[in-house]
Each structure stands twice: as C-alpha cells, then as structure tokens.
Amino acid sequence: MSTLKVESSTASKESATPRHARLHLTRLDPWSVAKAAFMFGITLAGVIMVATVALWLILSASGVFDAITSIFNDAAGNENGGINFLSLGRLVGLSMLVSAAEIVLLTVLSSIFAVLYNLSVGFTGGIEVTLSDRA
16 A cells, blocks of 8 residues: 655664654655545435535425425416426435545545655655654
C-alpha cells in the first residue's frame, strides 16, 4: 500500500524523555488508493441514500410536499390534483444517480492524486509524521 521509512531515537530507561519515531510517506500504491476510495465511496453512497429517505419521510410527514404541490397547482390553475413530482421514487433515483457519479469520480480522482503524489515525492521528500510517547 505505502512505503514508510522509520527513524527512531531510543532513550534510555532511566531518563524521562519520550521516544520519537519519524515516519516518511514516500510512495502510495495507486491500486490500493483506488480500492480504499471505492469502499469510502460506497459507504458515502449508503449515507446519501439513507439521508435522502429519512429527509423525505420527515418532510412528507410534516406536509411540506403537499403544500408545495398545492402551490404549484394553484399557480397552474389545476383543480384536479395535478402531478406529484416530489415522489420518493424520483428522489431515490436521483440520489442513486448522484451516488454513482460520486463513486466513480472519487475513485478516479483519488488514483490520479496518488500518481501525482508519487511523482512529486522525488523533489518534496514526501510527508513526514513524528510520533512520540506521552510523557
């Protein structure tokens, strides 16, 4: 997945100074990044779907959609009910379409950024993270 260089400075057991480990992230495997991004995209799509259904149920129970439909019917001059364009099926279909686009874009862009990171590590040195024990 990634290559890490570890440099550690060990302190003697008598001293109270904490140990430090410096990690350098020098390479990201684009395939591993793509798999992780795909799984994150699937999870985010599930959250979008659940949020869409929950929000629709709350707004429908409070009568918001009936009020909006009646406003449009009054504006159009329809007395016989008109069209219910805010149905659950349409909103779930739209959120599925948005989720599919989000999964594809997230996976592709994450892989591209991993390749760009690998190309830039040669002159930037990568990302350095310092870990230490609590004192």
